[in-house]
Amino acid sequence: MTHATGLKYLKQDSLPLMWCSGCGNGIVLGALLRAFEELDCRPEETVVVTGIGCWGKADDYIMTNALHTTHGRALAFATGIKAVNPKLQVVVLMGDGDGVTIGGNHFVHAARRNIDLTAILVNNYNYGMTGGQFSATTPSGSFTGTTYYGNPERELDVCALASAAGANFVARETVYHGHRLQDYIKLALNKRGFSLVEAISPCSTHYGANNKMKVPVEFMRRLKEKGVPQAKYRRLSEAEQEGLFETGIMTDRDAPDFNTRYAEIRTLARGL
């Protein structure tokens, strides 16, 4: 069996990618396009919705339908698309600043509504596009362009938030583990209801440079060490978990999605 390349979904005349060397976005893009190919997603029935930020530029390289929106609001636009055409495969690409900082409210409510979207959130711990300022996921104490003395705020656990808000599928993986990332994206695309894949990704240019991981290989090595598979992570003591994060599938359930529930509402309304 030949392996999927995803090339037929890649807008090759837009190459080279605009992202910095050492950025993980290309790995996530590759995983997404290969997942499209393996699932035989038809470009005319697929809509990629993006927000603003480095990862929000991904639609420039994708040959499906696309909507590049405003900062933090991609999920709201995607909700309207999916609500009027449940047959569409709607994929939402957001960064950490976009998806859960400025767009936190929409993130919570898209998950609560359990609308059948696949959100792929690339978390690189900072706002890369604007030069490396702290976001809601920047680790406490770490350094960015606007946390010169260290981040006084606490970081948000994106996966825990999505699970608590009601998402049907939640998974986290690093871009070091590209194959597993691709597998999770496939599971998310196939899942009915709101699904989230959080991809932990290096920003060597800004976050890495500010936190002694300027060399991309060094950043990747840290991701490999710090991302611990769920079963192993949960066996560790709290002290041992310090500085590490959990990877794997956090939530997998089949609560009815918004469109299914709304179809029931239409039937109910007509019967009254």
Add this chain to the structure above:
Amino acid sequence: MQQAAKLMQGNQAIAEGALYAGAGFFAGYPITPSSEIAEECSRRLPLAGGTYMQMEDEIASIGAVIGASLGGTKAFTATSGPGFSLMQENLGLAVMAEVPCVIVNVQRSGPSTGLATKPAQSDVMQIRWGRHGDQSIIALSPASVQECFELMVQAFNFAEKYRVPVILAADEIVAHMRENFLLPEAGEIPLVERKKPLGDPAGYKPFQPDEDGIAPLAAYGSPYVFHVTSSMHGPDGFSNNSPANAAWRVEQLHRKLERYQAEIALTKEFDTSDLDVLLISFGATTRAARAAARLARQEGIKAGVLQLVTLWPFPEREVRALAGRVQRIIVPEMNYSGQVAGEVRRVLGSGADIRQVNKYNGEIITPREILRAIKGDVDK
């Protein structure tokens, strides 16, 4: 055969107009004095096979409306001042990406939370200029319950025809007023549907205008795969940063409306056959203006009314045509600054005798107050 007249509220008539126009999607967030539109939609849209969504805020509401429209469904939202302020950024995306949609702004008294249940006409300039970046938009303003319905249908028709967001600039008075309403038969008012692409899907360019100045718009899910972005883009919909392209794009967004100004600029005239004093009004204030003109005529003053049904693009030609025949112009409006009066001055120049009647305390302008201005008893 027309149905019998029935008593209806303005907000209900707005929802009725949207349904008549074929709207299949509403997304909104509750806010006084527009909430009855949402309530009516939540009841009626599922019956019509459509979708009502209550979003987490107004930012999400307009976002979902734009998404639904690109999905091929006529979509709208309704709000008031605070919510309309929140919608501005995404409204700019609708202009930039030429997405047909309708936004009802039931104006209430501000600034900020202001007098939440009281009327105003103080968002005229915000509707026109509220977003960053130079851009053009259409706004219509109803003066009666029947017009709430008719202009909602018109708003959808303009949105679909010109690929532009259209604002229905209602106010608390017409929105909460109840009066006789006649529901037209299906087909009685022609409906416009957006122009769809034809030919080879591979050659489809979603922002390449035809000879009529308007580009055809596909729907997500059709054979025409297309790319839409809030960033500056070329005819193919992909980002394009060249100065030549940016200039072409900004001009296109303005010129498609300039070209059809005569079709879009709707006005009504009352008692204008012989005229000394012209009242220029819009929205609910039109009712007081018409009453004032009748009172003036009882006192021997030839007064008449030009109602600006379309606020934006501003009906310059219509204002100029009547203004040339009168000695004095009076613009009554429920705001402090004279937002429409300023436009009238811009159109007519400094030589014209233009007077304002402004009220901004949450109360309606009365015919007597306008009559005083007609008789010259004002300082402004």
